[in-house]
């Protein structure tokens with residue numbers, strides 16, 4: 034008898050539906066939907082997504098105040114990289130005592146964004162920036178470097194335009 | 201006139217409810233499963249071999265990519281196995297932060313399990329609510345180590361960095377609302393008649409069978425065996441934490457659901473304790489510049505959200521990389537219990553059984 038009543042009165046279903054109803058009314062009956070604390074969906078491509086300060090994005094090379102590449106070719110980053118995506122060619126530059134990277138190639142398609150390279154660099158010459166939209170149509174767009182390419186390692190690449198706005 | 205013929209079908213490897221690329225070979229008599237064999241290997245990347253060819257420091261990034269739903273727990277096992285190999289003592293603050301993140305990871309992993317398992321069985325709503333909280337946990341991951349899924353959170357000997365500013369506020373905010381959220385999931389599922397019909401008495405695995413097959417984690421605890429490595433062989437800061445091991449005697453899918461829900465509550469409790477009792481001090485032990493191993497072998501097991509994840513490392517004299525590396529993946533061993541659970545049941549219950557296993561194929565195939 035008890036079981037029959039329970040089958041007839043769907044209290045369990047009502048309990049579940051009340052959760053949905055609560056959230057629905059909270060969002061639906063409010064004039065300014067963005068103010069609702071439970072409204073957790075962000076309008077991402079229009080509103081740029083925020084990332085945390087420690088976010089690990091694309092590898093970027095840094096220059097010092099004079100606009101000179103900070104890297105001195107110690108090759109620590111090349112050695113530590115678990116996927117071996119960094120290739121450095123050592124060279125000399127006039128008026129510079131330290132070695133200068135003639136070539137610094139970074140194949141982004143195989144980078145796993147682990148930040149080991151940044152950690153190993155004792156000269157703060159590289160960082161991972163906050164760019165996360167790194168998809169591209171051509172494989173060539175992933176080969177970044179310091180020379181001879183239309184993209185370079187010093188600025189965010191043109192493919193993630195949304196996340197750049199945040200930087 | 202009517203012939204009784206068995207039919208052989210494949211469930212997967214692209215079936216949405218096999219959680220990745222698991223293929224299950226089923227022999228059916230009508231709707232009853234008479235024979236069930238999981239086929240694995242579609243996601244094999246040779247993680248163990250890669251790690252043998254890379255330095256001890258680099259190996260951690262591959263452990264992220266085994267069980268990508270609980271990367272922090274994998275990192276912890278790897279870091280501790282190496283610390284055992286090299287005899288490094290980790291500072292107490294680092295231990296606490298590790299424990300804290302590991303428990304967050306347990307919550308995230310159980311939430312993804314709850315969402316996908318409920319979705320497999322037909323309760324789509326829970327998925328959306330579970331992922332809402334998982335998002336917060338991933339934000340906490342991101343704030344700490346800069347990545348959401350493939351965390352590479354720890355380093356051999358401690359942590360790379362201390363907690364970021366504002367971390368405590370994030371954690372407290374999460375804890376304040378999390379018990380309400382758990383209640384919400386339970387409102388949606390625990391009493392729900394469809395959920396109960398689909399899970400109670402489905403895919404039973406008795407304690408004897410579970411122990412014989414080497415099943416660990418929530419699967420074993422749902423069979424009434426209170427075995428948890430966090431209590432049995434405490435690691436990180438678990439010896440100082442006060443928590444319970446939830447168990448259920450029923451050993452069915454519903455019991456596994458209850459155990460995992462209770463585990464999330466316990467995890468929240470541990471996080472609270474970590475946050476309140478967080479000691480001050482350094483987060484990195486003093487290490488030699490290059491880690492070179494001696495002739496030595498270690499096996500270190502930790503309790504990942506899925507069960508016992510064990511790392512077996514063999515060192516070679518003066519070598520930069522492990523001579524042999526082996527992972528005892530909980531998913532791989534738990535999956536062996538699928539035939540036991542599925543055979544004799546209905547084909548619809550195979551999906552419930554796979555869901556209740558909480559497997560991640562990245563870890564099974566490695």
Ligand code: SF4
Pocket residue numbers: 092113114115116117118119143144145146147148149150151
């Ligand atoms: S982030 Fe990791 S994978 Fe990428 S270049 Fe640096 S070390 Fe290599």
Ligand code: SF4
Pocket residue numbers: 103104105106107108109110111121150153154155156157158159
């Ligand atoms: S570790 Fe730093 S300084 Fe050394 S090669 Fe790499 S970027 Fe240059």
